[in-house]
Amino acid sequence: MREIAVVGVGMTKFGERWDKQLRDLFVEAANEALKDANMERNEIQALYVGNFSAGSFVGQEHVGPLLADYLSLKYKPAFRVESACASSGMAFNLACMAIASGMYDIVMVGGVEKMTDISAPEVTSVHAKAMDAEWESFFGLTLPAAFALIARRHFVQYGTKPEQLAMVSVKNHRNATKNPLAQFQFEVTVERVLTSPIVSDPLHVLDCSPVTDGAAAVILCSAELAKKYTDTPVYVLGFGTASDTIALHDRSDITTLGAVVEASRQAYKMAGIEPKNIDVAELHDSFTITEIISYEDLGFCEKGKGGLMIQEGETEIGGRISVNPSGGLKARGNPIGATGVAQVVEIVQQLRGAAGKRQVSGAEIGMTQNIGGTGSTCVIHIFGRQRR
Amino acid sequence: MMPKSPRIWQLAERRYRLLGSKCVLCGKTSVGPRSICPACGSDKVETVQLPSTGTIYSYTVVHSLPAEKNGYGPYIMAIVALEDGTKLTAEIVDCDPEDVKIGMPVELAFRLIGQESEHGIIYYGYKFRPIIPRT
Amino acid sequence: MTVFGDKKTVIVGYGSYIPRYRIKIESIAHAWGESLDTLRGLRVQEISVKGPDEDQVTIAVEAARNALRRAPEVSPKDIGAIYSGSESKPYAVKPTSTIVAAAIGASMSVRLADYEFACKGGTEAIISCISQARSGMIKYGLAIAADCSQSLPGDVLEYTASAGGSAFVIGHDSGDPIAYFEGQYSVGTDTPDFWRRDLIKYPRHGGRFTGEPAYFRHVIAAATGLMKELDMKPEDFDYIVPHQPNGSFPIEVAKRLGFSESKVLPGLLSPIVGNFYSGSSPTGLCKVLDQAKPGQRILLVSFGSGAGSDAFSIVVAEGIERKRGLAPKVEDYINRKKYVDYSLYAKFWGKIAR
Structure with a gap:
């Protein structure tokens, strides 16, 4: 299996991009990545793009060729990958395998979502399509409601507190103030989180990732070619992917995401590392509870101790494991299909030492963890400054 | 646009009557039709009547409503653990948000779930409610 | 009209359903600026309100399930007919009975x-089940009487129109009877006291014209006709359950028929839950069955505007003691x-929408 390097990254400003269409956002990010890699567009051999639901958001399916067309990748294969919020994490994973197999030498992985063309209740309905349409959302379950069910069980089983959930939001908002591309560049307090409107009890607005327009793109190549494009390639050391039941109610214990446990087990094994070796991680904080559960399921702390981990500041920038220095889904923004690649962009910047005011000093090994739906998909990548 | 009648019709009776799937080999039950057991992979799965009572495993009060529930909320959603251990997702009705608790006994109710539109078909199915006290 | 002459046509299961929500008539009067003094004559304190879902x-199904719970000997597969009587079907075209089935x-x-x-679709459903069971066309029939009674905002009907209903499993010479039918008598005339035109949301009515020429004339004619056929007097009955458009008409009609107030009160629901339209007198019957003793005789008289009445003589059987608690x-x-207050009432009923 060939080793893989990331040699170029690009990302749009995340937020309400009223004047931009889906294709505009993608082209903006893709051009950034090409520029970052000092690469001509005709060097790209294939495009992998993560997108959750352009059909629902903007009435467009078949986005692979659309985006290839608008990036002028004439006749190049263009794959659209859909795995709910893990769409572009999965696209990245498939691109890694394409490089590793020797099928392609250079590929672009993008992710894009244009969400603000429809109303908030409509967005809630589209989000809900990431769950079981017939046995969950049909009956009125929303995605925040599903994570609220998880949070309440976590409260009961492990004594986790709403304040601890709020601390995730406080940390990620603080980090986002140092990220010029982040959607929310303002700080919040625990009190402000807990007094913000309830979305689905016990989750407040400030426990939830927002509605975001945005795109991100990265360029992968075989490790041998990396130095041709950059002095600071970032290498993919390992990855893991796993699925779980589509419906939350079909799991015996909803406070653990089995797909996260399994995907991380694969990724650690492939990279030959342990959780303690991770310096910086971009985790899937679609909701504050998701970050806390992820600490546990990724082995960053014992099961049930996620609330304590945030409370003790272990995941602050410069803490034991810096989590979501970009601001995470919560504050950087969560354009669903773009989120997985946006995580990769951040980890690459961190490992290059180019993350500016939010730089985790001495970061050698980083992780991205991208979750789809209620944890029905999990895809994890581990990155390093050095080849394996 | 083609009405949603076929999609609703395919599952209507299961939703009306709370029918589930049960593996003949390992006994695993789940709501919704399955031809392969999700636990042991056996293809000996039969349709069974699920119990009509259970307890609340987890719940939430939904304030931020999806488009289909415009004007309906706030409403309680829960995972209900039925008497036989089968878990399913359902709305809890006839219960005030401040009264719902984990472990609360609930029973099957037959309710309107939604409608396609003012002109379209109406969806019915299961919800759960606190057990009606009897004298 | 029909005296059965045997004890074989029977109710083997009965069940009711009433929604959880109530509105006090003060709340309705407050919304419309009506004086409670003018409403006192209705003798209604509060009415049931359907939930938003x-x-x-849904009321028909809940009542039907309760009726079947009280008929454990009846498999749903043995039910040969399901008839649903109502004037508030959610579909103008598409049956409720198919959904119940x-x-x-x-x-x-x-x-x-x-x-x-x-308001007498429910008793028609009962008559159809009786006749088909007696004729041997079906083993058991399920008769449903339920309504989400419509009323024009601001109309006097708002103080009585409510939601609820009942269902009955009816058989012939089979099952464990709760009661048997002794006789049945119906009347009908062309009397436009209350109506709802096609595609119009709320019914309209003739005000006081709904009283003497409509309700009283028909209920009295049906009840009198039945008693004459059976050669019985009010003293032969332990209970009378007339249609209950408000709290005063049932008491008044019972009095005119020669029944004491004590025979009408046990089945009188309208003062505390309102008028279930088709489900009104049938649910009154269920309330009586909830307390009656074997051997007791009940006179049930429905009334449907337009207008007509169906009267039944029903005698309670031994099975009641075994099945009541089911x-x-x-x-x-x-x-x-x-x-709930009037704003929630109006929202739940779809009288206001966003």
Whole structure:
């Protein structure tokens, strides 16, 4: 299996991009990545793009060729990958395998979502399509409601507190103030989180990732070619992917995401590392509870101790494991299909030492963890400054 | 646009009557039709009547409503653990948000779930409610 | 009209359903600026309100399930007919009885139909089950009488129109009887006292014209006709359950027929839950069955505007003692209540929409 390097990254400003269409956002990010890699567009051999639901958001399916067309990748294969919020994490994973197999030498992985063309209740309905349409959302379950069910069980089983959930939001908002591309560049307090409107009890607005327009793109190549494009390639050391039941109610214990446990087990094994070796991680904080559960399921702390981990500041920038220095889904923004690649962009910047005011000093090994739906998909990548 | 009648019709009776799937080999039950057991992979799965009572495993009060529930909320959603251990997702009705608790006994109710539109078909199915006290 | 002459046509299961919500008539009067003094004559204190996710179908299914709980000897597959009487079907075209059939797990070999005759569709459903069971066309029939009673905002009907209903499993010479039918008598004339035109949301009525020439004339004619056929007097009956458009008409009609108030009060629901239209007198019957003793005789008289009445003589059987506890009683539903104000009432009813 060939080793893989990331040699170029690009990302749009995340937020309400009223004047931009889906294709505009993608082209903006893709051009950034090409520029970052000092690469001509005709060097790209294939495009992998993560997108959750352009059909629902903007009435467009078949986005692979659309985006290839608008990036002028004439006749190049263009794959659209859909795995709910893990769409572009999965696209990245498939691109890694394409490089590793020797099928392609250079590929672009993008992710894009244009969400603000429809109303908030409509967005809630589209989000809900990431769950079981017939046995969950049909009956009125929303995605925040599903994570609220998880949070309440976590409260009961492990004594986790709403304040601890709020601390995730406080940390990620603080980090986002140092990220010029982040959607929310303002700080919040625990009190402000807990007094913000309830979305689905016990989750407040400030426990939830927002509605975001945005795109991100990265360029992968075989490790041998990396130095041709950059002095600071970032290498993919390992990855893991796993699925779980589509419906939350079909799991015996909803406070653990089995797909996260399994995907991380694969990724650690492939990279030959342990959780303690991770310096910086971009985790899937679609909701504050998701970050806390992820600490546990990724082995960053014992099961049930996620609330304590945030409370003790272990995941602050410069803490034991810096989590979501970009601001995470919560504050950087969560354009669903773009989120997985946006995580990769951040980890690459961190490992290059180019993350500016939010730089985790001495970061050698980083992780991205991208979750789809209620944890029905999990895809994890581990990155390093050095080849394996 | 083609009405949603076929999609609703395919599952209507299961939703009306709370029918589930049960593996003949390992006994695993789940709501919704399955031809392969999700636990042991056996293809000996039969349709069974699920119990009509259970307890609340987890719940939430939904304030931020999806488009289909415009004007309906706030409403309680829960995972209900039925008497036989089968878990399913359902709305809890006839219960005030401040009264719902984990472990609360609930029973099957037959309710309107939604409608396609003012002109379209109406969806019915299961919800759960606190057990009606009897004298 | 029909004296059965045997004790074989029987009710083997009965059940009711009343929504949880209530509104006090003060709240309605407050919304419209009406004086409570002018409403006192209705003798209604509060009425049931359908939940935002309830309609005639959901009430019919809940009542049907309770009726079947009290008929454990009856498999849904043995039900040969399901008839639903109502004037508030959520579909103008598409039967309620088909949905009920699916919800109770009836066989595909089943006769299904919906009846409408203002407030007496439910008793028509009962008559159809009686006749088909007696003739041997069916083993058991399920008769449903339920409504989410419509009323024009601001109209006097708002103080009585409510939601609820009942269902009955009826057989002939089979099952463990709760009661048997002794006789049945119906009357009908062309009397336009209350109506709802096609595609119009709320019914209209003739005000005081709904009283003497409509309700009283027909209820009295049906009850008198039945008693004459059976050669019985009011003294032969332990209970009378007339249609209950408000709290005063049933008491008044019982009095005119020669029944004491004590015989009408046990089945009188309208003062505390309102008028279930088709489900009104049938649910009154259920409330009586909840407390009656074997051997007691009940006179049930429905009234449907337009207009007509169906009267029944029903005698309670031994099975009542064994089966009464198998489902919630009407009283249990009456006791389960949560008050709403007029704004929630109007929202739940779809009288306001966004």
